[in-house]
Amino acid sequence: MARTERGLDRLVNxxxxxxxxxxxxxxxxxxxLAGDIGDQHFGExxxxxxxxxxxxxxxxxxxxRFWVIHHRVFELVRDYSPGLVWANxxxxxxxxxxxxxxxxxxxxxxxxxSFDAAYIGTMxxxxxxxxxxxxTLRREPALLVDGAVGAIDPSRSISVLVALLVAGxxxxxxxxxxxxxxxxxxxAPLVARALRALVPSIHRA
Amino acid sequence: MARTERGLDRLVNxxxxxxxxxxxxxxxxxxxLAGDIGDQHFGExxxxxxxxxxxxxxxxxxxxRFWVIHHRVFELVRDYSPGLVWANxxxxxxxxxxxxxxxxxxxxxxxxxSFDAAYIGTMxxxxxxxxxxxxTLRREPALLVDGAVGAIDPSRSISVLVALLVAGxxxxxxxxxxxxxxxxxxxAPLVARALRALVPSIHRA
Amino acid sequence: MARTERGLDRLVNxxxxxxxxxxxxxxxxxxxLAGDIGDQHFGExxxxxxxxxxxxxxxxxxxxRFWVIHHRVFELVRDYSPGLVWANxxxxxxxxxxxxxxxxxxxxxxxxxSFDAAYIGTMxxxxxxxxxxxxTLRREPALLVDGAVGAIDPSRSISVLVALLVAGxxxxxxxxxxxxxxxxxxxAPLVARALRALVPSIHRA
Amino acid sequence: MARTERGLDRLVNxxxxxxxxxxxxxxxxxxxLAGDIGDQHFGExxxxxxxxxxxxxxxxxxxxRFWVIHHRVFELVRDYSPGLVWANxxxxxxxxxxxxxxxxxxxxxxxxxSFDAAYIGTMxxxxxxxxxxxxTLRREPALLVDGAVGAIDPSRSISVLVALLVAGxxxxxxxxxxxxxxxxxxxAPLVARALRALVPSIHRA
Numbered sequence: 048m049a050r051t052e053r054g055l056d057r058l059v060n061x062x063x064x065x066x067x068x069x070x071x072x073x074x075x076x077x078x079x080l081a082g083d084i085g086d087q088h089f090g091e092x093x094x095x096x097x098x099x100x101x102x103x104x105x106x107x108x109x110x111x112r113f114w115v116i117h118h119r120v121f122e123l124v125r126d127y128s129p130g131l132v133w134a135n136x137x138x139x140x141x142x143x144x145x146x147x148x149x150x151x152x153x154x155x156x157x158x159x160x161s162f163d164a165a166y167i168g169t170m171x172x173x174x175x176x177x178x179x180x181x182x183t184l185r186r187e188p189a190l191l192v193d194g195a196v197g198a199i200d201p202s203r204s205i206s207v208l209v210a211l212l213v214a215g216x217x218x219x220x221x222x223x224x225x226x227x228x229x230x231x232x233x234x235a236p237l238v239a240r241a242l243r244a245l246v247p248s249i250h251r252a
Numbered sequence: 253m254a255r256t257e258r259g260l261d262r263l264v265n266x267x268x269x270x271x272x273x274x275x276x277x278x279x280x281x282x283x284x285l286a287g288d289i290g291d292q293h294f295g296e297x298x299x300x301x302x303x304x305x306x307x308x309x310x311x312x313x314x315x316x317r318f319w320v321i322h323h324r325v326f327e328l329v330r331d332y333s334p335g336l337v338w339a340n341x342x343x344x345x346x347x348x349x350x351x352x353x354x355x356x357x358x359x360x361x362x363x364x365x366s367f368d369a370a371y372i373g374t375m376x377x378x379x380x381x382x383x384x385x386x387x388t389l390r391r392e393p394a395l396l397v398d399g400a401v402g403a404i405d406p407s408r409s410i411s412v413l414v415a416l417l418v419a420g421x422x423x424x425x426x427x428x429x430x431x432x433x434x435x436x437x438x439x440a441p442l443v444a445r446a447l448r449a450l451v452p453s454i455h456r457a
Numbered sequence: 458m459a460r461t462e463r464g465l466d467r468l469v470n471x472x473x474x475x476x477x478x479x480x481x482x483x484x485x486x487x488x489x490l491a492g493d494i495g496d497q498h499f500g501e502x503x504x505x506x507x508x509x510x511x512x513x514x515x516x517x518x519x520x521x522r523f524w525v526i527h528h529r530v531f532e533l534v535r536d537y538s539p540g541l542v543w544a545n546x547x548x549x550x551x552x553x554x555x556x557x558x559x560x561x562x563x564x565x566x567x568x569x570x571s572f573d574a575a576y577i578g579t580m581x582x583x584x585x586x587x588x589x590x591x592x593t594l595r596r597e598p599a600l601l602v603d604g605a606v607g608a609i610d611p612s613r614s615i616s617v618l619v620a621l622l623v624a625g626x627x628x629x630x631x632x633x634x635x636x637x638x639x640x641x642x643x644x645a646p647l648v649a650r651a652l653r654a655l656v657p658s659i660h661r662a
Numbered sequence: 663m664a665r666t667e668r669g670l671d672r673l674v675n676x677x678x679x680x681x682x683x684x685x686x687x688x689x690x691x692x693x694x695l696a697g698d699i700g701d702q703h704f705g706e707x708x709x710x711x712x713x714x715x716x717x718x719x720x721x722x723x724x725x726x727r728f729w730v731i732h733h734r735v736f737e738l739v740r741d742y743s744p745g746l747v748w749a750n751x752x753x754x755x756x757x758x759x760x761x762x763x764x765x766x767x768x769x770x771x772x773x774x775x776s777f778d779a780a781y782i783g784t785m786x787x788x789x790x791x792x793x794x795x796x797x798t799l800r801r802e803p804a805l806l807v808d809g810a811v812g813a814i815d816p817s818r819s820i821s822v823l824v825a826l827l828v829a830g831x832x833x834x835x836x837x838x839x840x841x842x843x844x845x846x847x848x849x850a851p852l853v854a855r856a857l858r859a860l861v862p863s864i865h866r867a
Contacts, residue, residue, distance in 0.1 A: 053261075054327045056668075057268055061319065063672055064272035064474070067679035071687065071758050072276065075283065078690065081765040089776035092766075107758070111751045114676065118747075122669045132323075136316045143276050143312070150286040151297075161294035258466075259532045262473055266524065269477035269679070277481065280488065337528075341521045348481050348517070355491040356502070366499035463671075464737045467678055471729065474682035482686065485693065542733075546726045553686050553722070560696040561707075571704035 070110045076150045102153035123195035138176035163218040178204035206238040275315045281355045307358035328400035343381035368423040383409035411443040480520045486560045512563035533605035540593045548586035573628040588614035616648040685725045691765045717768035738810035753791035778833040793819035821853040
């Protein structure tokens with residue numbers, strides 16, 4: 048099967064376009080809500096829909112963060128394989144699911160945290176897909192630029208998974224904190240550092 | 253008429269962007285439904301809208317699969333012609349139609365399978381367009397990289413068409429199986445292998 | 458002001474992405490309609506919404522056609538100028554407006570052809586913007602690859618304008634023909650040939 | 663951390679795709695309104711929704727203008743850093759927010775200018791993010807092509823900020839002028855020239 052550099056560029060461009068659309072349609076629920084403003088002032092409208100504003104900002108940051116991770120990993124890639132393509136497709140599907148999860152969390156009136164769990168579960172799928180990508184690249188080092196195998200570090204994805212499980216637990220135990228648990232995603236590098244200190248073999252695996 | 257490598261890149265990038273948008277707007281019906289969650293828990297919401305979730309996952313996989321086929325064929329292309337551009341435009345139109353077909357299948361209350369037929373019919377258009385692309389490339393081998401003519405294999409598209417016709421028949425005979433017939437798309441490589449064994453001349457045509 | 462080849466690539470990629478999105482969101486009105494299918498069969502649904510299906514197919518072809526023209530012109534471009542960027546922005550704005558015009562034509566219940574006029578007027582803006590691009594390139598031949606000035610042919614855009622004005626007249630005189638006047642767009646090459654035969658100086662201007 | 667030219671291209675392409683989507687979904691409120699045309703003629707429809715048409719045209723021009731500024735700055739960039747990536751992400755978030763702000767301004771019935779303030783506030787965030795990008799590039803000149811440091815001119819962003827603050831003041835004092843204050847954005851180059859004359863040290867800072 049022919050594999051050219053343009054083929055890899057297409058995979059990357061297709062991923063970037065998909066992420067760009069997912070991150071942009073986050074605004075659509077607010078665009079719809081804007082149609083029903085009536086004679087509210089901005090302050091009233093903001094107060095009535097603060098959950099939607101928070102969901103937009105937080106999920107924009109989450110997708111941005113996932114994209115930065117994807118970007119960093121693919122800096123080391125020079126070729127692709129069917130396994131990589133489909134692991135990437137799973138990663139994309141979970142990113143595309145986030146605008147739904149965000150809108151669900153911001154509009155649900157129940158307070159049992161089941162939609163928070165769905166949101167966090169989506170992020171766990173994203174991160175698991177990235178872990179599969181990491182492992183695929185370690186198993187097929189020919190896909191990487193020279194000397195890059197050591198830079199593919201599954202502990203990063205594992206630490207994000209740990210942070211997300213903690214977030215899920217927190218969302219369950221303290222539902223009142225709302226979407227703030229998601230900020231734990233940005234604490235993942237700290238978890239990664241701790242993990243690497245505790246289990247140095249992960250990095251060298 | 254001037255034809256540059258950037259011209260081919262544009263054709264490919266335009267196609268990728270269009271597919272990326274089509275695959276992403278699959279989530280919009282769920283985003284809309286999320287606006288009416290009210291006080292449902294995630295479990296209740298999922299049970300009430302399971303068809304929409306299945307349509308999202310299945311159609312994401314279908315578009316992903318079609319994109320992978322497109323990607324594989326264009327790995328062999330180095331130039332374009334008006335015929336290729338318009339066959340590709342037909343291919344894109346059918347991809348863009350899938351989010352409608354998916355939402356129609358997931359929300360229709362009738363059980364006569366006519367929307368399943370429309371969905372499968374759309375996939376038949378996609379595959380026919382790919383067959384036209386294959387045949388265009390075989391007729392104009394100057395569009396291909398050196399030595400690639402043999403790798404353009406119309407039997408692949410023909411086997412997908414056979415699989416889809418079987419799927420259409422199944423959807424008609426056993427409407428209760430829902431969208432599962434679509435998985436036959438992923439069985440197409442098996443059909444292709446059988447076809448090539450039975451009619452070896454297709455491959456060498 | 459620095460101008461690199463990547464700068465031109467960005468202009469082209471940005472245009473392609475915008476056109477790709479405009480051509481894809483043509484399906485959104487049908488996706489919305491799919492949410493209200495109820496227990497209709499596909500045949501009933503199609504008959505009740507035939508205008509929306511026609512608008513999708515026709516406008517997809519129209520945007521595809523405009524993109525092909527844009528693609529052909531930019532095959533000859535190697536640099537950009539502020540004038541080119543803003544003429545291109547006007548071209549993009551009219552393309553982005555077409556999904557509105559298409560949905561308006563397909564859902565309006567009045568039969569006075571004013572929305573057809575708005576649709577055709579949008580296409581006239583698209584074509585005028587392309588004419589401005591043509592003229593900009595002829596005025597600044599340094600933006601073109603060597604020897605390409607002769608290939609920039611304003612008579613093409615002028616012939617499209619003539620075809621569109623005829624279409625507008627037809628839509629006004631024979632409103633019953635619906636969107637079929639739009640097919641005149643595809644007759645523009647014939648008009649171009651006639652124009653070039655009649656007014657050879659246009660081509661050599 | 664590996665940083666390749668493709669990595670920078672991805673950052674730029676991702677930004678372009680996001681802006682392309684934001685500029686295109688500006689039409690969605692009008693597409694939705696088209697669904698309720700009923701038996702109105704175009705003239706009646708236009709008169710009833712003139713605010714939405716103005717919001718589309720003005721915001722298209724605004725996003726186009728911001729994109730041109732982004733384009734001009736990144737012509738000088740040859741590498742990226744985490745700081746640049748996240749300043750760019752903030753820039754993108756504010757661009758993505760504009761379709762909401764535009765729809766809010768065009769549909770709100772209150773006349774107190776609070777939504778105009780939100781719209782202008784969004785543009786202030788966009789411009790502040792661009793100022794952060796400028797300052798990042800001046801602080802890390804290795805990210806720029808040779809000899810380009812002098813061409814990175816924070817006074818441009820500062821003059822836009824000044825123009826926007828004047829616009830905000832005008833919108834507050836003369837709410838009746840509607841969205842026309844936004845045109846001040848296009849007057850920013852004049853402000854920039856004045857600023858550079860008054861405070862030459864900004865340019866050489």
